[in-house]
Amino acid sequence: MHTLRPALLTDHYELTMVSAALRDGTADRRCVFEVFSRRLPAGRRYGVVAGTARLVDLIRAFRFDPAEIEYLRRTGVVDEPGAEWLSRYRFTGEIDGYAEGELFFPGSPILTVSGGFAECVVLETLVLSVLNHDCAVAAAAARMVTAARGRALIEMGSRRAHEEAAVAAARAAYLAGFRFTSNLAAGQRYGIPTAGTAAHAFTLLHDDERAAFASQVATLGKDTTLLVDTYDISQGIRNAIEVAGPELRAVRIDSGDLAVIAQQSRQLLDSLGATETKIIVSGDLDEYAIAALAAEPVDMYGAGTAVVTGSGAPTAGLVYKLVEVEGRPVVKRSEQKATIGGRKVAVRRHKPTGTATEEIVVPQGVPDHRPNDRLLQRSYVVDGEPMALPTLDESREHLRQCLISIPWEGLKLSAGDPAIPVTVVPAE
CATH class of the missing domain: 3.20.140.10 (nicotinate phosphoribosyltransferase)
Incomplete structure (x- = not known):
């Protein structure tokens, strides 16, 4: 190379x-x-x-x-x-x-x-x-950390930057207080904790959503995050808890009106007995969008494009x-x-x-x-x-x-x- x-x-x-x-x-x-x-x-x-x-x-x-x-x-x-x-x-x-x-x-x-x-x-x-x-x-990431008010953030912008810039951006975001990165090269070079589970493609690969969730849980266990917005979010949450049980670590939502969806998802998870299951949101988040979600039941934010481009x-x-x-x-x-x-x-x-x-x-x-x-x-x-x-x-x-x-x-x-x-x- x-x-x-x-x-x-x-x-x-x-x-x-x-x-x-x-x-x-x-x-x-x-x-x-x-x-x-x-x-x-x-x-x-x-x-x-x-x-x-x-x-x-x-x-x-x-x-x-x-x-x-x-x-x-x-x-x-x-x-x-x-x-x-x-x-x-x-x-x-x-x-x-x-x-x-x-x-x-x-x-x-x-x-x-x-x-x-x-x-x-x-x-x-x-x-x-x-x-x-x-x-x-780092300046953009620090503003996002402040807006998150102690909630964890994961940097996930590698696909929105030059391949080497992505590694440098992951390092700068971690310096600024992000908890994880999705970038494995940054994890190897700098010892930054990495995180990630599955994309919508993995759900679409299977015959139905339950089959995709069952495969992921069989491989990674219940201490994983299931992406629940490929089809219908409410049904996705029900399928996730049906497959993994109330011990599921987290669900991720990547689209829609996140403020409204986060409230509805928290209520639904609680009603299903999954009171400890966390809610992770992502999807074009910047510091302003994160600040707007401060009062919502969100446990972790995933930021991509905004952080690796300095949020404008x-x-x-x-x-x-x-x-x-x-x-x-x-x-x-x-x-x-x-x-x-x-x-x-x-x-x-x-x-x-x-x-x-x-x-x-x-x-x-x-x-x-x-x-x-x-x-x-x-x-x-x-x-x-x-x-x-x-x-x-x-x-x-x-x-x-x-x-x-x-x-x-x-x-x-x-x-x-x-x-x-x-x-x-x-x-x-």
Whole structure:
């Protein structure tokens, strides 16, 4: 099977810049690039950092093999000095950033990449493609987790995304608090619990619904979930309990007016003695649909398309900008896309109760320390060597604590200002 290596997951102009910088002698100038968002997607009050550990793994493997270099030379993307430089490429700089699971806001310096200009600039597209995707999915998933109010969610959007994006999306959704994924590759790579039983096709395969349910229960036991909406939902529930008995673990409903159907299904299950049988609903659910079901007798939600596409915001809008050259701040002065020069340090300020009040960002300096401040950046790569990283479950818990810390208005699904302001302190 042909698999792309990370070195060519980049844009043409990054390598032409390398060739030009090698020729004019600027390739090794010490530079600092920062990743940040100028604004949050419409209607959002926070972003979620996700994908950093994936990115570090990809940078570790970021090498140009002979076939790739020959392709770049043959097509004129690089000249001979550029090809020679690529053959020896190893990232030797530093990467610092916000922890996975950390919240971010407009202006938050969520990742800082420092080193020679050439070794940093070739990482731009890889950095942004990973973080823009994973952060978008994690933010949407976190909103769904909030809307679910403690009820479990399963990520089931693999068929609505590119095959590798689906695995990354499952990871980001689990980071955000989803309990399960349907994606087995994500289960194998990241240890995420997987779940799933049968589709409508399995019911249609059999001569009738009872036969399909009997086959599933015979194979998986009563601790399974039967899909009851292939034909008539009420009759499907009756058939499910008739076949499995009142000990059936759950039924799943994938269509119709879920609020009304959930109430009717709960009443019917209870009348059949299946008082402990859970109700799982799915079918184009996003955070708003989940919130609308908050008062209904639903035990678990299945989310697919909305979560893997960022629920209408498929990119986090992050940019990768040069902010410092050999210790000198540099700025882009475009009126619409201005940047603030200099390497930034960021802290999150909190009340004694633990509620976050603001984020302080200082270019070329360190914020004055106050009680209950929390430094936001940590080392990911030092002198080209990856540092030990938190586990996915630790990052998942970090996000849970972060969401607890922001003012309750920041958890609203309605449009509004960012949950906390970001204050940039002018450099002295």
